[in-house]
Amino acid sequence: MQKTRLSRQQMANRLAREFQEGWLVNLGIGIPTLCSNYDQGNREIIYHSENGVIGYGHIYPKGEEDLHLVNAGGQYITLVPGASIVHHADSFSIIRSGMLDVTVMGAYQVAENGDFANWKTPGRKGGGIGGAMDLAVGAKRVFVAMQHTTRDGQPRLLKQCTLPVTAVGVVTLLATDLGLFEITEDGVLMREIAPGYEPQEVQALTGARLTVAKDLKELGI
Amino acid sequence: MRNKVVSSFDEAVANIPDGATIMVPGFAGPGMPRNLLAALLRQGAKELTGISNHPGAGPLDGQVDLGDLIKAGRLRKMVCSFTAAPHPSQATDFEKLHEQGLIEGELVPQGTLAERIRAAAAGIGAFYTRAGLGTELAQDKEHRTIEDKEYLLEYPLHADYALIRAHRSDTFGNLQYRLSQRNFNPIMAMAARVTLVEVEEEIVAVGEIDPDQVHTPGICVDRVVKIPADGIWDRPVDRE
Numbered sequence: 299m300q301k302t303r304l305s306r307q308q309m310a311n312r313l314a315r316e317f318q319e320g321w322l323v324n325l326g327i328g329i330p331t332l333c334s335n336y337d338q339g340n341r342e343i344i345y346h347s348e349n350g351v352i353g354y355g356h357i358y359p360k361g362e363e364d365l366h367l368v369n370a371g372g373q374y375i376t377l378v379p380g381a382s383i384v385h386h387a388d389s390f391s392i393i394r395s396g397m398l399d400v401t402v403m404g405a406y407q408v409a410e411n412g413d414f415a416n417w418k419t420p421g422r423k424g425g426g427i428g429g430a431m432d433l434a435v436g437a438k439r440v441f442v443a444m445q446h447t448t449r450d451g452q453p454r455l456l457k458q459c460t461l462p463v464t465a466v467g468v469v470t471l472l473a474t475d476l477g478l479f480e481i482t483e484d485g486v487l488m489r490e491i492a493p494g495y496e497p498q499e500v501q502a503l504t505g506a507r508l509t510v511a512k513d514l515k516e517l518g519i
Numbered sequence: 520m521r522n523k524v525v526s527s528f529d530e531a532v533a534n535i536p537d538g539a540t541i542m543v544p545g546f547a548g549p550g551m552p553r554n555l556l557a558a559l560l561r562q563g564a565k566e567l568t569g570i571s572n573h574p575g576a577g578p579l580d581g582q583v584d585l586g587d588l589i590k591a592g593r594l595r596k597m598v599c600s601f602t603a604a605p606h607p608s609q610a611t612d613f614e615k616l617h618e619q620g621l622i623e624g625e626l627v628p629q630g631t632l633a634e635r636i637r638a639a640a641a642g643i644g645a646f647y648t649r650a651g652l653g654t655e656l657a658q659d660k661e662h663r664t665i666e667d668k669e670y671l672l673e674y675p676l677h678a679d680y681a682l683i684r685a686h687r688s689d690t691f692g693n694l695q696y697r698l699s700q701r702n703f704n705p706i707m708a709m710a711a712r713v714t715l716v717e718v719e720e721e722i723v724a725v726g727e728i729d730p731d732q733v734h735t736p737g738i739c740v741d742r743v744v745k746i747p748a749d750g751i752w753d754r755p756v757d758r759e
Contacts, residue, residue, distance in 0.1 A: 327605070347699075348546075348629060349546040349547070349549075349699045349702045350699060350701055350702060351698075351699050360755075363755050364698065365548065365549065365753045365754075365755060366549050366686070366697045366698040366699060366700045367549065367698040367699050368546070368547045368548060368549055368699055370547075371547070371758060372547030372548065372756065372758040373758050374755070377698075383698055383699065383701055384701070385701050385702065385703070385704070385705040385706055385734075386546070386572075386629075386633040386701075386702050386703045386706060387633040387634055387636070387637035387706050389633070390629065390630030390633050390634065393630055394630060394648065394649070394650065413653075418603070418655075419603075419607075422603050422607065422614075422618075423602070423603070423617055423618050423624075424601075424602030424603030424614055424617050424618075424624055424626065425601075425602055425603050425626055426600075426601040426602070426603050426604060426605050427600050427601070427626060427627075427628050427629065427656075428600050428601060428629050429600070429628070429629040429630055430628070431628035431630075431631075431650040431651050431654065431656070432628050432629060432630030432631065432648075432650040433630075434650075435649040435650050435652060436630075436649070436650070462654065462655045463653060463654055464654065465652070465653065465654070466652065466653035466654075
């Protein structure tokens with residue numbers, strides 16, 4: 299069977315499938331933004347953006363943008379009926395107080411204890427935190443979507459992060475282009491695997507020890 | 520009520536001195552006081568400290584923002600939630616100067632930044648938050664356990680001037696923002712000692728704005744300028 303790594307949209311879709319009716323969801327820049335493209339059917343999901351937008355919909359077609367309305371990635375968005383706007387301090391009150399059911403973020407690295415790193419890369423003096431540290435400690439759940447390995451093939455799912463962490467012990471679910479991984483108290487559980495891959499092949503590309511779920515499934519794409 | 524309308528952006532920013540601390544709102548475009556920033560660039564004040572979510576979009580955007588003042592060497596320090604772009608290829612003018620040690624940077628998580636501004640606006644002496652726990656940023660901060668949870672101590676951020684962009688204003692400076700233009704504007708308008716505002720729509724007489732619909736009360740505002748037709752208006756930006 300042909301080995302197929304998941305696309306960015308497929309990773310986003312897999313995490314978006316976990317969202318439950320009525321959840322308040324914050325999507326980070328990059329792959330997570332794509333979660334809002336997933337068809338939730340009859341489930342109502344409310345999307346929150348750091349800049350105080352509660353209840354946004356799809357991205358505006360080019361040429362019809364409202365220049366007063368963007369999401370956290372700076373994309374021009376629409377509002378759904380029932381949307382509301384708050385200022386930045388109130389927006390982060392929502393974030394820190396635990397009202398968000400989930401935040402989905404991108405990362406450079408995730409560790410087997412749920413630490414993750416997404417704000418500083420080697421050799422650069424500065425960093426880009428944005429709202430990540432507030433989201434990571436405030437949301438009820440932290441999901442991460444990232445490529446399983448770096449461009450030169452090094453693992454990103456590790457025993458311990460080597461880059462400066464964004465938060466400690468918060469990630470519970472990770473989608474990569476090779477599978478779906480749950481971070482548990484006993485380490486990393488591989489629940490689903492990309493088509494055509496064997497667990498030992500994914501393990502070889504992983505810095506943390508993987509436990510394979512008894513009912514390991516192929517990640518439907 | 521006192522009329523706070525002034526006729527030009529240059530007049531509005533004229534007395535900002537060297538060494539002042541300025542707050543600049545805006546988030547990915549909306550709410551950015553581009554006309555006041557352009558006037559401050561012309562005015563020439565230097566050794567400024569900037570408090571803003573982002574030190575300017577730089578080459579990504581091509582519109583006037585805080586990055587223009589940074590590039591001109593007018594700031595000595597930035598307090599912001601991005602001292603580096605997500606990818607080196609998107610490096611801002613700030614980042615290049617920061618790497619060379621020519622400008623200071625204080626990196627603050629975005630929610631902590633907003634709350635530190637709000638604390639200044641609200642007369643709060645300090646507060647505790649969990650954002651940044653267990654990270655490099657927590658190293659020199661006071662830790663405290665409250666109800667079995669660990670927190671970090673954070674202090675307010677005060678400013679001399681806030682440069683604000685609003686959608687509507689009356690002559691007293693009662694302001695309304697439109698959609699995500701609101702972002703940092705209301706808290707910065709309250710936190711600064713002097714608040715200067717650029718307004719998109721025609722400035723209306725007092726009494727024209729429903730008191731229930733005022734986002735920033737005029738008592739927090741000092742000078743208001745209408746953006747003329749040939750002023751700086753936002754342009755759409757392509758973002759993936």
